[in-house]
Amino acid sequence: MTKHDEGRRAFLVALGAGAAATTALVPEAFAKDQKQHHAATDAPPANRGMPPAMQHMGGGHGAFFNDDDARTVTAFAERLMPGEPGKPGATDADVLNYIDLALAGAYADQQDFYRRGLTQLDAHCSQAYGKPFRRLTAEQQDETIAALEQGKAPAFVWPSAVAFFNTVRTHTMEGMFADPIYGGNKDFAGWRLVGFPGAQPIFTEDDMKSPKAFAREPIVGLQSRAKSKEG
Amino acid sequence: MATEKTDVVIVGVGAAGGIIAAELAKAGMKVIGLERGPRLKTSDFEPHDELRYFERQDLRPNIKTDPVTWRPNTGAHAGPMPVLNNGNQAGGGTVHYGTLSWRMHEDDFRVRTKTVERYGASAIPDDSSLVDWPVSYAELEPFYDKAEYELGVSGKAGNLQGKTIDGGNVFEAPRSREYPMPPLLVDQSAILYEAGAKKLGLHPFPSPRAIASVPYNNRPSCTYCGFCQAFGCHVGAKSSILVTKLPEADASGNFKLVTGAMVYRVNSDNAGNVTGVSYYGPGRSDNTIEADIVIVAPFIYDNTRLMLLSKTDKFPNGLANSSGHLGKHIMAHMMANVFVTFDDRYVNNFMGPSAQKHTIDDFNADNFDHAGLGFIRGAQLSIGTPNLEGGPIAASTIALPPGIPRWGAKYRDFFAKAYARHGAMVAQTENLPYPDQTIDLDPNVRDAWGLPAPRVTYDWRRPNEKARVAFVQNKLMEIGKAMGAPQVWAAPVSPAGAPGAHHEGGTRMGSDPKDSVVNKYSQTWDHPNLFLVGSSTFPTMGTGFNPTLTIQALAYMTADAIVNKYRKNPGPLI
């Protein structure tokens, strides 16, 4: 783990302390998949720094994911929220970085869920296409995600395909739309996509009366609020 | 083990416990409040952070350390509920609630009698335990009034001493005076809803909110930031117990708040009186408080759980359970959602107080004729924010219109366009009480203290309830169309049967010790110095309205009875 990663990790652990880290609002996941599984899986994740080859993905990782996992999660999240010019997607928002940090901190109890989910995902893709998920074409990746969403991926036992899909979707949305301080929503990419102005401390009567887009800058994030609180 | 003596000990200092603490302390009684969570302050709630407070539920009970489990029926496996709808700090749920502050209607207190009168006994499902309340609206009105004025509620009267007033809720019961503050400003979704509902001949009005619309009692007014439901208020405009009753209790000099105090037992003697409580404190210390009066106010799960955990040889089925009704008749509001989107205008519902902003009462309670509909009772129909909170993470959880997938380019484009242009409506349905909807002790799951978790057995999907949900959801569809929205769609309602919001019941109040746990003063029939307060005492849900103002009016009534009657003459109040 690089110094940079240690810093990120310590920061996230601190942020996550006291928070109820849950797979939030995913009934299927809580009803069936909350039981503990202790079967041996991969050794703890390789705490490697970010090799140059990864940097073009724009994704920080290494707090939890290894390189292959990072590629898989990056590709999965990007299919869920694909980017286009003028429409930032998961890679633009650095969703990978968000999930990586969350799994090293606030969501550490879901590491096994991801480890096993990713292993099963590749098992499914090997059966169906002879390749791991990250090497599939975009169309094949879409087919795979649709199969997970519909529970049609028999390689999945625990977590179930549906629970894995739901959780990655939830975490991708969090990475798109949570405050950038958590590592995603880079440069407010997600908030700009949908037109959310952030944690504005006040809206005026004129704001409330307007049926137009709220376009007043700046978008307010925790970083700037924290500063103004100190100052 | 430390032992302390006091006049009154209160378990849980939330919406109800906070009021009783302040009222008794002001009347000169020595009060100790035991609260499992911390005491936060207004400056702790800045800045707002949707991930932390909405998604990760930082102000709510941690489901890992304080689990409540749920199963649809006795044959099913119970697993922890993913979201808990109660408080976890001094002030309880009022710290992060949506602030909807409603009175019930007059007839809601005599719901069985009125239903039989209007539709015949056969209209009530055979397996439902629908009953009249032991208290009337007229008895409660002064306490509703007190709660509105002391805490601070903004709204518009619809019925002043019997005179109907347009623009307020024309279905409301007569109130003795206007709200202490005018309604909050309306947002775009309220304006659209108002127009749509009026087109259909309905009666929309701004929901009453425990938020200062103008400076009130040295508190500033609302900034319309949008972070109410699931958040603490960063200016203290929300009339939470933290900024209303706790300062009063402090000023009395008779109140001591112990935070980080997890009460695990109510102690009793062989004469049948309770003697105090035991709690785990910091560092797992085991402590006991001896008190003349014990008020149990930790919300419905622990109201029942504590009675069961406190069983003795003399009370083998738990305290306050001679009737056998402890832990029964559990109810919850089910949330039926309808969404709309516009092409050509913005709604920006992230502005202004989140949760249910604008409401109609036309299809609530018995405000409409149910003849031939196949169900009784109704719902509060409102427009507000998706999943009751206005940020994009909350919006990413909503059910989607037909033809829109949950992911991919099509979803992204939908969300990018719809987020600031959508309206979120919700029908909050009153569900009937049924004795087989219960809370007991989970034999398999324990909390961080090693205590068995409360286990809820509940399935809302009964014929009467399903018919009601379909009816009110259809009404919202009609309003959505009348609003001129090009796209209107309904979301599925808890397909697995799990309870929705505002859980109630378990220690129902009544007029007969044989079929109820407490009397109308929330005093247990079995132990005159033990009071169980909160929505656990509701014998029916009353309405589709959010319950807290009624919880608080009842808390004021309990405090009044203790100060003015019980203190002079300890014993059964009835």
Ligand SMILES: Cc1cc2nc3c(=O)[nH]c(=O)nc-3n(C[C@H](O)[C@H](O)[C@H](O)COP(=O)(O)OP(=O)(O)OC[C@H]3O[C@@H](n4cnc5c(N)ncnc54)[C@H](O)[C@@H]3O)c2cc1C
């Ligand atoms: C997000 C959200 C929004 C809501 N919005 C609304 C709304 O708009 N309008 C409305 O009417 N209602 C709303 N509610 C419901 C409202 O919060 C509750 O009805 C109300 O707080 C219940 O009051 P109470 O005093 O019974 O319990 P609480 O307010 O929950 O207080 C109970 C207290 O007891 C403590 N406690 C629990 N167990 C123990 C124990 N064993 N030992 C010591 N302490 C204990 C808890 O930490 C808590 O502080 C909302 C709830 C939530 C979660």
